[in-house]
Amino acid sequence: MTLQQILFFIFGAISLGAGVGVVTARKLFHAALWLLLAFFGVAGLYVLLEAPFFAAAQLFVYMGAIGILIIFAIMLTRGMMRQRHPRANRQWWLAGILAALFLATFVRLAWQGPWTAPAGPVPENSLGLLGLTLVDPGGFALPFEVASVLLVVALIGAVTIVRER
């Protein structure tokens, strides 16, 4: 077993274990902390996949921005944290069966898929290549601009929705 495989198991165990914590934690705040740990595990997987930009973005965007946003929302709806009500609805068994079926299908497909051996090494300037592809008119320039518009729309929409009237 190589170092990469050991690291894969460590980070995979972190993200999966924290994911179980997210869906089962009794207190919502604990679920948010588990979610941050799951994001960290996924960031480690990105490092293993030789995508350091996405590992850094995972730390900044997910653990930083989205994590803080979720914790803020929990604090703003704090009255709900103290109430003792069941955390799962009545269809939990149905959802469990559905998720297990999905998992079985995915694992079966992944196991028998026609995957080839790993391709060559990642080019030296893969991040520069990503940047060029994002602004290349023949590449992803239009989706890139639409994505920036989407961010602005989401920002203004979020402010408008929560504004005191």
Next chain:
Amino acid sequence: MMVPLQWYLILSAALFCLGLYGALVRRNGIAILMGVELMLNAVNVNLLAFWRYTEPAAATGQAFAAFVYVVAAAEVAVGLALVVATYRTHGTVVLEDIDLLKG
């Protein structure tokens, strides 16, 4: 030796199904959004794994992963704004109790 691609796919499938279970089962709106975030992360692991193992010389897989980030940020901002606004008007974040449009 590198990690086989199957391991990444199975891991992300497991993470996706955890998120799906959380999104379907939890009653609190914020917890449902957390489940959706887990699902989006699993999708990103899949995208980057396929990029790394099939076409590392092209940036397409990375570009898709970047768009997933943008959509996830927009989704969580609007979703949490809706939850907070609902808490203000209805005094609850349990989505089953919000049945304003129910006939």
